[in-house]
Amino acid sequence: xxxxxxKAFANLVGSIVFxxxxxxxxxxxxxxxxxxxxxxxxxxxxFPRIMSIGLLIFSxxxxxxSVWKLLRMKPEDDMAQPAESINFVKDxxxxxxxxxxxxxxxxxxxFEPLGYVLTAALVSAAIMLLIGKRNALQIILVSVLVxxxxxxxxxxxxxxxxxxxxxxxxxxxxxxx
Amino acid sequence: MxxxxxxxxxxxxxxxxxxxxxxxxxxxxxxxxxxIPGMTATMGVALLIPFSFGMDLVPSxxxxxxxxxxxxYGGSISAILIHAPGTPSAAATLLDGYPMCQKGxxxxxxxxxxxxxxxxxxxGALVMTFLSPIIANMAMKFGPGEMFMLVVFxxxxxxxxxxxxxxxxxxxxxxxxxxxxVGLDPTNGIPRYITYKQTDLLEGxxxxxxxxxxxxxxxxxxxxERMINGKEKQERSTEKIKNVLPDWHTILKIWPNILSxxxxxxxxxxxxxxxxxxxxxVSYGFSKSVSKHPxxxxxxxxxxxxxxxxxxxxxxxxxxxPLLSLGVPGDAVTAIILGAxxxxxxQPGPMMYISELPTVYKVFAALMLANLAMLVVGCCGVRFxxxxxxxxxxxxxxxxxxVSILGAFSINKSVFDVGVCVAFGVIGWLMNKYEFPLSPIxxxxxxxxxxxxxxxxxxxxxxxxxxxIVKSPIAMVFAGxxxxxxxxxIYNQHKINKREAAARAAGNAx
Numbered sequence: 001x002x003x004x005x006x007k008a009f010a011n012l013v014g015s016i017v018f019x020x021x022x023x024x025x026x027x028x029x030x031x032x033x034x035x036x037x038x039x040x041x042x043x044x045x046x047f048p049r050i051m052s053i054g055l056l057i058f059s060x061x062x063x064x065x066s067v068w069k070l071l072r073m074k075p076e077d078d079m080a081q082p083a084e085s086i087n088f089v090k091d092x093x094x095x096x097x098x099x100x101x102x103x104x105x106x107x108x109x110x111f112e113p114l115g116y117v118l119t120a121a122l123v124s125a126a127i128m129l130l131i132g133k134r135n136a137l138q139i140i141l142v143s144v145l146v147x148x149x150x151x152x153x154x155x156x157x158x159x160x161x162x163x164x165x166x167x168x169x170x171x172x173x174x175x176x177x
Numbered sequence: 178m179x180x181x182x183x184x185x186x187x188x189x190x191x192x193x194x195x196x197x198x199x200x201x202x203x204x205x206x207x208x209x210x211x212x213i214p215g216m217t218a219t220m221g222v223a224l225l226i227p228f229s230f231g232m233d234l235v236p237s238x239x240x241x242x243x244x245x246x247x248x249x250y251g252g253s254i255s256a257i258l259i260h261a262p263g264t265p266s267a268a269a270t271l272l273d274g275y276p277m278c279q280k281g282x283x284x285x286x287x288x289x290x291x292x293x294x295x296x297x298x299x300x301g302a303l304v305m306t307f308l309s310p311i312i313a314n315m316a317m318k319f320g321p322g323e324m325f326m327l328v329v330f331x332x333x334x335x336x337x338x339x340x341x342x343x344x345x346x347x348x349x350x351x352x353x354x355x356x357x358x359v360g361l362d363p364t365n366g367i368p369r370y371i372t373y374k375q376t377d378l379l380e381g382x383x384x385x386x387x388x389x390x391x392x393x394x395x396x397x398x399x400x401x402e403r404m405i406n407g408k409e410k411q412e413r414s415t416e417k418i419k420n421v422l423p424d425w426h427t428i429l430k431i432w433p434n435i436l437s438x439x440x441x442x443x444x445x446x447x448x449x450x451x452x453x454x455x456x457x458x459v460s461y462g463f464s465k466s467v468s469k470h471p472x473x474x475x476x477x478x479x480x481x482x483x484x485x486x487x488x489x490x491x492x493x494x495x496x497x498x499p500l501l502s503l504g505v506p507g508d509a510v511t512a513i514i515l516g517a518x519x520x521x522x523x524q525p526g527p528m529m530y531i532s533e534l535p536t537v538y539k540v541f542a543a544l545m546l547a548n549l550a551m552l553v554v555g556c557c558g559v560r561f562x563x564x565x566x567x568x569x570x571x572x573x574x575x576x577x578x579x580v581s582i583l584g585a586f587s588i589n590k591s592v593f594d595v596g597v598c599v600a601f602g603v604i605g606w607l608m609n610k611y612e613f614p615l616s617p618i619x620x621x622x623x624x625x626x627x628x629x630x631x632x633x634x635x636x637x638x639x640x641x642x643x644x645x646i647v648k649s650p651i652a653m654v655f656a657g658x659x660x661x662x663x664x665x666x667i668y669n670q671h672k673i674n675k676r677e678a679a680a681r682a683a684g685n686a687x
Contacts, residue, residue, distance in 0.1 A: 035365035041641035044362035093406035124575030
């Protein structure tokens, strides 16, 4: 197996990602405005700076560990085992996961203009179809009833005003009842 | 202690049908609200307080305390069943509760959570009844320095919950702590990592949407992936729930965790500003540290569930201690309950024990009744809740998503929070994939703001001299215990890794 497919290599990538984030966060703290006043002993940048340095230190530790493992790896090591894939071309599961993420983004985008109930119904029906649910009646019942009941519960019992978008008439109807 | 008056007060509360009904209704509402991710006991109490205006003090307290105790337990239901803690206080319950559910022991996990919640609540109520003035005085000695060290003690648990790699656990924790610093600086109001124009982030990331994203949404994405790859089969729950309470064998196993959790929860709950969210992690870390088999924690054992659930319900009694003894609420719910007292013309505080002793005793009895009501509601619901895992996963995942997204929205009625929830769902999915533990982020998100605020307050009071903290015996005790926990957790993890490596080598040799 290629070393680039091992857990050790995945850790190496992870350490670089978090290290970069830590570095960026640290650099940003130097642009924070300073607080005035004689009684200010801890500037707003202090706490984030400590945290970003902490993130950098442990990312560096993971980086060193990973490089060490990659250089002296034995086949029975846990770190020599294959890491999970995010290759959506080869792995249908990853592709499906990405499709769920895309549907979740659609949920966010459609939340206000289309309303919660309609967006939730469309997204949940799409997920059910994606994972192989084929019973049309069950798909319709679950995707319509669950968002509707949740909306009613939140709106009437918990007084949470949820966007209804194109189904605004439902709220007017419930208000009249 | 006036024993006769105490007995009379208990009798008056336990035989009053209105109090019984209100407490039961409150507990049922609390369990339901707590089980919905995004809805907390605080919201439940705030929502229902107008209904208590027309009632006498004791029935209204029964209603509010019922919601409080029910909500604490309710949070564990969604943590165990769908990997999304209903309330922040149930955040640590998912560490062992969800793996138990995955092993087909959802009913057992729920009954352990319920029984431990009840016992923790009773421990809290008993401590409140007999030791409230003493504990209140002790809790009042907690200044910012002591609070800071308490939080550091809480954070020391990170290593214990980091899993195989301490470096990865610490990366997760610092990532979480860094997330807490986004928004306006809590002391001076200076923007950090944002501009004043980014109004949605002025107060930083909201905790609940982040929590729902990291755990529930990430689990849905991973679940769909597993399903498509054929790694997740629909498992009809074969678990038969004969008794809604745990069997004797389980009770014998978990009672030390319940006792320690209940006491830790009561003590932490009594400190104003500290609550169930910190108590559960301290209790879990303590329980894991003293266990002979720490490697089993996180794999789905009842001891882990018992340690956290007894701690969060122990907090309910603990939080009432400073309220009654000093007139200082221990947390947000008791702050609302303080309002209920004032509306009835009663001012909690030291004088209450002299001028309103019968009322004080009735409050003790009402809290005990609220815990009993929670047990009754829990017993009735365990079988029903456990059935949720039997719902076909192809339908369960979209249902969880729809409920979770609504929970994320309902906190601030903000679509931005829904976006945050989805974004952290993706981050959680990726972190899980590459074995970066998520629990340290959770702990950091809970304790980070408390840590910074108390550190800044302490430094400002001490004119920048941090080392003045050595003069505080309480702070030094916490610092010492934190150090011990860190050293012991590192040693424990090293031992676990060595044992696993040996087992793997033996497996390969065969």
